[in-house]
Amino acid sequence: MRRETLHAWLLLLPAAVLLASFTHIPAIETVVNSFFSTARGMRPSHFVGLGNYRNLIADPTFWQAMRNNLLYAAITIPLSMGIALAMALLVRGRIGGRGFLRMAFFTPTVLPLIAVANIWIFFYTPGFGLLNQIGALFGLPNMNFLGQGATALYAVAAVSVWKEAGFFMIFYLAALQTIPPSLIEAARLEGASSWHVFRRVTLPLIMPTTLFISVNAVINAFRLVDQVFVMTQGGPDNASTLLFYYIYQVGFQFWDTAYAATLTVVMLAILVAIAIGQFFLLDRKVHYR
Amino acid sequence: MTFAAPASAPTSATAAAPVSATPGVWPRLDRVLMSAGAWMLGLLWIAPLLYAAWTAFHPSAYETRFDLLAPLSLENFPLAWKQAPFARYFLNTVILVTSILSVQLVVGTLAAFAFARLRFAGRGILFGLVLVQMMVMPDILLVENYRTMRMLGLVDTIAAIGLPYMASGFGIFLLRQTFMTIPRELDEAARIEGVSLLGLIWRVYVPLAKPTYLAFGLVSVSAHWNDFIWPLIVTNSVSSRPLTVGLSIFASPDSGVQWSVINAATLMTSAPLLIGFLLFQRQFVQSFMRAGIK
Numbered sequence: 001m002r003r004e005t006l007h008a009w010l011l012l013l014p015a016a017v018l019l020a021s022f023t024h025i026p027a028i029e030t031v032v033n034s035f036f037s038t039a040r041g042m043r044p045s046h047f048v049g050l051g052n053y054r055n056l057i058a059d060p061t062f063w064q065a066m067r068n069n070l071l072y073a074a075i076t077i078p079l080s081m082g083i084a085l086a087m088a089l090l091v092r093g094r095i096g097g098r099g100f101l102r103m104a105f106f107t108p109t110v111l112p113l114i115a116v117a118n119i120w121i122f123f124y125t126p127g128f129g130l131l132n133q134i135g136a137l138f139g140l141p142n143m144n145f146l147g148q149g150a151t152a153l154y155a156v157a158a159v160s161v162w163k164e165a166g167f168f169m170i171f172y173l174a175a176l177q178t179i180p181p182s183l184i185e186a187a188r189l190e191g192a193s194s195w196h197v198f199r200r201v202t203l204p205l206i207m208p209t210t211l212f213i214s215v216n217a218v219i220n221a222f223r224l225v226d227q228v229f230v231m232t233q234g235g236p237d238n239a240s241t242l243l244f245y246y247i248y249q250v251g252f253q254f255w256d257t258a259y260a261a262t263l264t265v266v267m268l269a270i271l272v273a274i275a276i277g278q279f280f281l282l283d284r285k286v287h288y289r
Numbered sequence: 290m291t292f293a294a295p296a297s298a299p300t301s302a303t304a305a306a307p308v309s310a311t312p313g314v315w316p317r318l319d320r321v322l323m324s325a326g327a328w329m330l331g332l333l334w335i336a337p338l339l340y341a342a343w344t345a346f347h348p349s350a351y352e353t354r355f356d357l358l359a360p361l362s363l364e365n366f367p368l369a370w371k372q373a374p375f376a377r378y379f380l381n382t383v384i385l386v387t388s389i390l391s392v393q394l395v396v397g398t399l400a401a402f403a404f405a406r407l408r409f410a411g412r413g414i415l416f417g418l419v420l421v422q423m424m425v426m427p428d429i430l431l432v433e434n435y436r437t438m439r440m441l442g443l444v445d446t447i448a449a450i451g452l453p454y455m456a457s458g459f460g461i462f463l464l465r466q467t468f469m470t471i472p473r474e475l476d477e478a479a480r481i482e483g484v485s486l487l488g489l490i491w492r493v494y495v496p497l498a499k500p501t502y503l504a505f506g507l508v509s510v511s512a513h514w515n516d517f518i519w520p521l522i523v524t525n526s527v528s529s530r531p532l533t534v535g536l537s538i539f540a541s542p543d544s545g546v547q548w549s550v551i552n553a554a555t556l557m558t559s560a561p562l563l564i565g566f567l568l569f570q571r572q573f574v575q576s577f578m579r580a581g582i583k
Binding site for chain 2: 165
């Protein structure tokens, strides 16, 4: 064997062992286990073919979790990205207190999601929570934001928008800095309005960044859902159950590991779809080479 | 500060009208409106945090009753500290993030060097497999990883929380990109002097990649300080629980703890990250930017 190859293998060995043991092999095992039943008491696990998938299709909670997750994504992604772009446009130029404003926008990003969720539970508390107190000033009745099926998912989504907008802002800030000022001046000399410059010059030029952020936002909409665990536990009546939370419930509260594996396969399929979409949508140099 | 409240209604109309070509009063008004908008949004964004901090520094009687003249108090912090083993949680989290980061750096450096500078069969495929981890993160695979930890007898240990993350596909990717920009001449010069492979990595590559190490370090520490779901599953005692899980138990609705105390605990657990962020603001933002995909 060539010396260089031997060296390469030795250098890669620790990473390969760790990556394979906790990412690749578990991913494959997840797919395999989705074709078996959960071992229970005296009955060992056995092959059930597509049985778990048939249960999945017939499981109303799964569909509810998917619907919720799509709605959650449809709320949080455009909102957090739109606000992020607005933030970047606002603090791009020379305005008083720019440093403070950037910090104000970015700070929620640094906090643990669990800490953020705690703060918001406090605001949502029925009766004496901040939001109800502000509502009372305007004569609105008391609302139990987290305890009502109609509002729970939105209340959970608001937390995510608050936390993520500042994170996305820094990518937009970086993108805006790459736009040559001469382009904007030229457009202005042609008599284009601010809105026109934004629509026709700025927005197209930051399109690659927008795509890049949306990929991250979609992944986060499925993966970063810690707040559901402490704010609503998926309730009331599954109104705020998201896919990842449902996987956790099935796997670690109902201990139905085979069905949890089946749900995880759905999650993996979503992530693979995003990866493929990213590959075709984004310029390859954005994330590779 | 000049408030532009009366003029704020026709903002979009004035902005849309093609008047900007004539310099003078319009751009200035534009700027005033931008400033006003930025400050309104900025204050709205920081308000939740400020209010939570305000309640943490005031007696619990004021937790839902904002009063500018309420007496300041520090009692909530020792109360929170005494009611739950936060010292232990802090220790666990610090052990967790430092051990994850140090292993990640060693393992990542070795692998990144191999990918960047050595030629061997299957390099492309192996690198592709490393990139897979940037999309399929171990936290998604909790059922299988929990099974593995039980098999290894590691359930309810700090090692179990950290192990799945000790090799970071993202870290390997980032370091490989950096190593590839280092001129090969440096590399050859060192080899002629008879430096071993590990010596070469340590003396030439590592020092030149310092900014990347800092960037990755900040991202890694903040990510794992904040991790919640996997540690929640794999730990079940005080001796291994990190801060996030400890905080969630402390603050659960049936714990009956007062809000001002919970807010104090919340601030306390985020404080190291917040202070770190305020001190290294520029590096933080640049690291996250460089990091792109977390």
